[in-house]
Amino acid sequence: MTRNLPSYLVAALVAFCIVSVASGRMRVVGQNAVDSFRCFNMYLDFNLATVEEDYLLMASLAAQIEDISGDSGVREFSAYIAGYSTSADSHNRPDQDALHWAETAVKWLDSSVALRNKPWNGLQLATMIYADRILPNSTSRLAREQMLNTYAAWMASGGGPNGANPLSAKVYQDYLACPPHQRDNYILSHLTQIMATE
Amino acid sequence: MLKLSSAIFRQLLSWPIILCATLWLALAYNLSFDEHLGAASLGAFLSYSVLALSALIVRFGYVLQQRRQQGWLRQDLLRRTTALAAVSESLAAVFSLFIFIVCSQIVVLWLNPPLNEQHEAHHLVMSRVASDSSWTFTWDDNIPEGSKLCLTFDFENSPDNVKTSSISNSIVEETVTPGNVFYWPLTVDDVRNKTITLESPLEHNLSLIRPLARLVITRPPISALPRLLLNQLLFFFTVIGLCLFIFRRLKVNGNLSSLGALAIASLTNLRDVQLMPNVGALVSSGLRYERTALTTNDIALFTWLGIGLALIYFSCKAPRADKK
Numbered sequence: 355m356t357r358n359l360p361s362y363l364v365a366a367l368v369a370f371c372i373v374s375v376a377s378g379r380m381r382v383v384g385q386n387a388v389d390s391f392r393c394f395n396m397y398l399d400f401n402l403a404t405v406e407e408d409y410l411l412m413a414s415l416a417a418q419i420e421d422i423s424g425d426s427g428v429r430e431f432s433a434y435i436a437g438y439s440t441s442a443d444s445h446n447r448p449d450q451d452a453l454h455w456a457e458t459a460v461k462w463l464d465s466s467v468a469l470r471n472k473p474w475n476g477l478q479l480a481t482m483i484y485a486d487r488i489l490p491n492s493t494s495r496l497a498r499e500q501m502l503n504t505y506a507a508w509m510a511s512g513g514g515p516n517g518a519n520p521l522s523a524k525v526y527q528d529y530l531a532c533p534p535h536q537r538d539n540y541i542l543s544h545l546t547q548i549m550a551t552e
Numbered sequence: 553m554l555k556l557s558s559a560i561f562r563q564l565l566s567w568p569i570i571l572c573a574t575l576w577l578a579l580a581y582n583l584s585f586d587e588h589l590g591a592a593s594l595g596a597f598l599s600y601s602v603l604a605l606s607a608l609i610v611r612f613g614y615v616l617q618q619r620r621q622q623g624w625l626r627q628d629l630l631r632r633t634t635a636l637a638a639v640s641e642s643l644a645a646v647f648s649l650f651i652f653i654v655c656s657q658i659v660v661l662w663l664n665p666p667l668n669e670q671h672e673a674h675h676l677v678m679s680r681v682a683s684d685s686s687w688t689f690t691w692d693d694n695i696p697e698g699s700k701l702c703l704t705f706d707f708e709n710s711p712d713n714v715k716t717s718s719i720s721n722s723i724v725e726e727t728v729t730p731g732n733v734f735y736w737p738l739t740v741d742d743v744r745n746k747t748i749t750l751e752s753p754l755e756h757n758l759s760l761i762r763p764l765a766r767l768v769i770t771r772p773p774i775s776a777l778p779r780l781l782l783n784q785l786l787f788f789f790t791v792i793g794l795c796l797f798i799f800r801r802l803k804v805n806g807n808l809s810s811l812g813a814l815a816i817a818s819l820t821n822l823r824d825v826q827l828m829p830n831v832g833a834l835v836s837s838g839l840r841y842e843r844t845a846l847t848t849n850d851i852a853l854f855t856w857l858g859i860g861l862a863l864i865y866f867s868c869k870a871p872r873a874d875k876k
Contacts, residue, residue, distance in 0.1 A: 360802035364812035371815040374822065382818040383791075386838030387603035390583065390596040393839060397589045423591055423839035424673065468763035471674040507761055511704040512732045515672075515768070526731030527715075530707055537708075 393422045409436035413462050426470035430479055433459040437483045449491055456487035474514025481505040485545045505541050560644035563615050576604050577659055585665035592668045595841030598780055601656050602835050605649055605788050606814055612645045613810025616799050642864050645792045653781045660777055667774060673842050674766040686751035687760050694847040697743055701736040704764040709757045717756040771842045787834035790860030791817045796867040829855040
């Protein structure tokens with residue numbers, strides 16, 4: 355027994371590490387390789403789900419990819435495909451179906467603002483989905499409020515670090531120059547302009 | 553000693569092992585830098601490299617066990633080279649890891665794969681409102697120097713005449729413009745303290761959009777690869793020492809010794825408890841590696857290497873039982 359004591363101790367240490375890894379208290383040396391490989395495979399599955407238009411699977415994979423790699427783009431892409439792109443007139447989608455997926459897509463985006471590494475593009479996308487896909491088919495006052503708040507936050511950030519330019523800062527400054535009761539109208543007219551241009 | 557080392561080295565890196573390592577390197581390169589599906593991240597490649605080095609440590613334990621079963625220790629004793637035998641074992645192990653690292657480096661630097669175009673990564677940061685006009689930011693990891701906070705301020709409730717405002721800590725003041733993301737560069741002290749409190753003039757009535765607060769960390773360029781891989785070698789040097797110590801002094805099975813050594817080394821990553829020197833960043837890898845890469849401080853590093861040297865020294869001393 356005494357002779358084997360060191361072996362038992364080392365075995366107990368290995369067991370402790372396994373338990374700690376399982377409970378998430380520790381990352382064992384080399385564990386990141388498993389995550390990198392999982393992420394690679396999830397990108398493959400995500401591409402497949404995109405082709406098959408399996409939006410729920412796309413969103414689930416996007417959340418996992420984002421968790422491992424910090425890539426927010428996949429979540430925004432899945433929201434764009436589910437809630438915006440495939441609702442275009444050319445897709446001949448039933449209105450109720452389009453509305454359902456548009457609402458689901460903004461839920462994905464709104465619920466993950468604080469978790470996405472780069473939330474800025476998603477704010478703009480959520481605004482566009484509200485303005486172009488939800489509000490024309492819904493009278494929800496809450497949706498309108500959400501859209502205004504989301505767009506105001508996006509303007510305050512100037513479109514985020516990559517989109518920062520004097521023009522977007524100017525838009526926010528013009529917005530602030532309006533009296534508070536006219537600010538909502540400013541956003542609405544600005545969005546109308548953008549959508550007309552696009 | 554050199555002859556012994558080269559013999560162990562050949563045993564460690566036999567042809568099948570060399571073939572496996574080559575295949576692993578090719579696979580790691582493709583998985584990390586594939587044009588369409590790879591993350592185009594050095595971190596992914598580093599993570600595969602760490603796994604290969606861990607596998608080499610396991611192989612080292614297996615070879616040690618084989619040598620014990622073959623009676624090499626007894627023969628070494630008869631030649632009165634026990635101490636040198638132990639050193640030659642560690643030399644061979646370090647050299648085999650070194651060879652793998654050099655090959656990895658040559659492959660990546662030679663093929664020069666395209667990396668993620670964005671040279672800055674954004675990470676979450678915890679923020680809380682300290683008072684009406686001040687906010688405290690905290691983060692867990694040792695982040696690299698040169699990192700900055702990326703903040704968005706809401707001016708909606710500011711007085712009409714406020715066109716710009718300012719953000720300050722107790723020492724520095726910076727201007728913040730509405731409609732622009734505001735960057736606050738973190739000083740060495742901020743990075744060390746893992747917290748910072750910023751405030752704005754109370755009368756300006758700014759509010760921070762907390763869900764949009766982020767840490768911006770610059771990704772190491774491809775030219776940093778040699779240093780990142782060298783860090784891995786330094787980390788595994790002490791793992792080799794641990795493995796030898798457990799095997800020779802505690803007389804544990806070689807395979808179990810290598811697993812034990814890796815387990816002890818993994819304790820550097822244990823959350824909330826600091827059992828080992830803080831050297832986990834030496835093997836920072838994975839798709840978010842930039843958050844901790846190249847942040848190991850010199851004291852922790854030299855303590856870790858010192859532990860490694862001490863373990864190798866103690867494992868070199870001939871065990872009493874073998875002296876009969």
